[in-house]
Amino acid sequence: MPDANDVKPSRLAPPPVTRRSFLSLSALVSFLAAMGTALAGVLRLPKPTVEPGPVRRYKVGHPEQFPLGAETLFAEENFVVRRDAAGIYAIATTCTHLGCAVARTSEGFACPCHGSKFADNGRVLAGPAPRPLPWLEISRAADGQLVVYVDREVPPGTHFPV
Ligand code: FES
Structure with a gap:
């Protein structure tokens, strides 16, 4: 009877996620999120946040x-x-x-x-x-x-x- 450790991975199964690849992917997602937020802030700069109201x-x-x-x-x-x-x-x-x-x-x-x-x-x-x-x-x-x-x-x- 084959041991559970002897099971060969299927060619259709995704490759295992290593800790290194998980941390790399997390860092990339965090970097892209920060850049997206910064870009959104820069794009909003030309528009004033407070519109002048009517003269009282x-x-x-x-x-x-x-x-x-x-x-x-x-x-x-x-x-x-x-x-x-x-x-x-x-x-x-x-x-x-x-x-x-x-x-x-x-x-x-x-x-x-x-x-x-x-x-x-x-x-x-x-x-x-x-x-x-x-x-x-x-x-x-x-x-x-x-x-x-x-x-x-x-x-x-x-x-x-x-
Ligand atoms: S509102 Fe504070 S002293 Fe007038």
């Missing part, structure tokens, strides 16, 4: 609606519009720390989230806010109303002349 702008009314020394809060849109001798200006009321809406106080603005305080002109009085409240661009629409651009910052002190 709000008509706030005619200049005559903002008397000298007055302040109008646009709470939903998160800015205030004021008028002084130099003109009209808008300041955002979104905290520059993590984006909470700041509240009006007697000395300026205060953030209810982490306690930042801002002066009347948006300057930081107490952190953790890293920078002042932004002043916002104002223009005039064709119908004569003022338009505040919430996403366009202007240097502090920039007034819209009226």
Whole structure:
């Protein structure tokens, strides 16, 4: 009776997989997967991952609606519009720390989230806010109303002349 070790492999059976050939094949598959992932990343580079959204702008009314020394809060849109001798200006009321809406106080603005305080002109009085409240661009629409651009910052002190 023949021993099991004496059985000759069939000519139709696949050759046995050695450890060396298995590791070589694994390394090749891993290399090809890494190259494919890298190539996919390179091909995605020309396409921006963040598409710019529409410009957020709000008509706030005619200049005559903002008397000298007055302040109008646009709470939903998160800015205030004021008028002084130099003109009209808008300041955002979104905290520059993590984006909470700041509240009006007697000395300026205060953030209810982490306690930042801002002066009347948006300057930081107490952190953790890293920078002042932004002043916002104002223009005039064709119908004569003022338009505040919430996403366009202007240097502090920039007034819209009226
Ligand atoms: S969000 Fe205003 S202080 Fe943190």
